[in-house]
Amino acid sequence: MNSRQNFAQYCLDIYAQVDFAPTHGIGSRLYDADNREVIDLAGGIAVNALGHAHPQMIAALNQQAQKLWHTSNIMVNQPALQLAQNLVENSCFDKVFLCNSGTEAVEAGLKLARRFARENYGANKHNIISFKNSFHGRTLFAVSTGGQSQYSQDFVPLPKGIIHGIYNDLVSAEELIDENTAVVIIEPIQAEGGIIAADLEFILKLRTLCDKYNAILMFDEVQTGIGRTGKLFAYQHFPIEPDLISLAKALGGGFPIGAILVKEKFSSGFAVGSHGSTFGGNPLACAVANCVFNIIKTPEVLDGVSLRGELIKAQLSQINSELNVYSEIRGLGLLIGASLTPEYNGRAKEIMLAGFEQNVASLIASANVTRFTPSLIIPEVDIHLGLARFQQALHSFVQHK
Ligand SMILES: *Cc1c(COP(=O)(O)O)cnc(C)c1O
Numbered sequence: 001m002n003s004r005q006n007f008a009q010y011c012l013d014i015y016a017q018v019d020f021a022p023t024h025g026i027g028s029r030l031y032d033a034d035n036r037e038v039i040d041l042a043g044g045i046a047v048n049a050l051g052h053a054h055p056q057m058i059a060a061l062n063q064q065a066q067k068l069w070h071t072s073n074i075m076v077n078q079p080a081l082q083l084a085q086n087l088v089e090n091s092c093f094d095k096v097f098l099c100n101s102g103t104e105a106v107e108a109g110l111k112l113a114r115r116f117a118r119e120n121y122g123a124n125k126h127n128i129i130s131f132k133n134s135f136h137g138r139t140l141f142a143v144s145t146g147g148q149s150q151y152s153q154d155f156v157p158l159p160k161g162i163i164h165g166i167y168n169d170l171v172s173a174e175e176l177i178d179e180n181t182a183v184v185i186i187e188p189i190q191a192e193g194g195i196i197a198a199d200l201e202f203i204l205k206l207r208t209l210c211d212k213y214n215a216i217l218m219f220d221e222v223q224t225g226i227g228r229t230g231k232l233f234a235y236q237h238f239p240i241e242p243d244l245i246s247l248a249k250a251l252g253g254g255f256p257i258g259a260i261l262v263k264e265k266f267s268s269g270f271a272v273g274s275h276g277s278t279f280g281g282n283p284l285a286c287a288v289a290n291c292v293f294n295i296i297k298t299p300e301v302l303d304g305v306s307l308r309g310e311l312i313k314a315q316l317s318q319i320n321s322e323l324n325v326y327s328e329i330r331g332l333g334l335l336i337g338a339s340l341t342p343e344y345n346g347r348a349k350e351i352m353l354a355g356f357e358q359n360v361a362s363l364i365a366s367a368n369v370t371r372f373t374p375s376l377i378i379p380e381v382d383i384h385l386g387l388a389r390f391q392q393a394l395h396s397f398v399q400h401k
Pocket of ligand 1: 101102103104106135136137138187191192220221222223248249
């Protein structure tokens with residue numbers, strides 16, 4: 001019996017796992033017990049922003065592990081305070097709430113927005129405007145807010161007051177956002193939905209409408225945040241600022257942690273007792289996140305993300321010019337998507353599996369898009385080697401079509 005079958009015997013079988021069970025990793029390479037080596041162009045789904053076993057992260061974790069693991073949030077937690085200060089000083093936001101995952105960050109942002117609207121404008125101002133094809137996590141509130149009904153339809157009845165508009169559609173935004181809107185939540189790049197970027201015009205429209213109706217503009221930066229797009233936060237690509245963002249994935253570089261960052265103007269949305277988390281701001285998680293953030297916020301790392309992204313896109317185009325599997329290669333920084341031509345409709349998963357057969361890890365984003373979210377500091381040789389293996393995978397995929 002392989003380890004995949006063992007896993008399914010004891011764990012709820014909710015992940016369609018590949019047949020690879022890594023036991024350790026170094027940088028952008030993963031190894032199993034038999035020393036099979038896989039080049040990691042997936043980065044733990046945009047989480048391992050500094051690769052595997054980064055020495056400074058190991059040191060940060062070890063140092064904190066010898067001091068304090070947990071106190072509860074009734075006491076002041078130094079690593080959490082340090083992280084919050086670091087996030088505030090390097091963003092346009094003023095206040096931080098720490099939690100443990102992306103979906104919890106989204107949950108916290110939506111709850112804050114609803115409470116702010118209710119306290120200031122009354123009970124009718126509770127609507128959440130989200131967009132079709134978006135992904136915001138897996139709690140019931142988050143799947144209801146997300147714009148992909150396959151994640152919510154089996155769990156009805158769903159929370160109310162959530163309206164789904166059309167992404168990048170100005171008319172739809174104009175129609176749906178009004179005086180009863182508490183919050184507009186948007187991924188600046190729809191990631192799980194296929195690496196689809198918001199248009200500048202659309203974002204400007206949302207900013208104008210949110211200002212007009214006193215609604216919170218919330219960017220879900222769980223995937224785009226912490227350097228992924230070549231800037232510390234994806235909102236920095238736009239000439240406007242959101243009021244609130246959610247973060248997770250790369251924030252801990254592999255240690256579970258999430259956060260919301262909010263502007264002063266809306267921070268009264270939460271008061272003592274409004275919200276909370278037992279593990280939120282865990283000292284181990286915060287010590288690691290602070291270390292990760294200090295490395296990623298440097299210009300060398302951020303500029304390197306853009307260079308690496310361009311390199312991957314150029315090499316993919318080169319590979320594709322021969323095979324014609326993809327109709328478009330897009331994305332920003334190291335959040336890269338390649339969408340399949342109609343001929344290969346729905347077959348991105350097969351390509352991902354073919355990649356593993358060639359010892360390269362990639363991802364999908366919807367059934368039609370191959371996604372790459374490697375470490376932000378992946379060495380150039382690993383990009384070359386990884387994509388050479390991916391090219392082999394595409395060759396065998398095309399041959400066996
Ligand atoms: C991954 C993701 C989430 C959910 O994060 P979890 O840590 O899995 O709860 C939410 N929003 C976006 C944009 C994501 O990419």
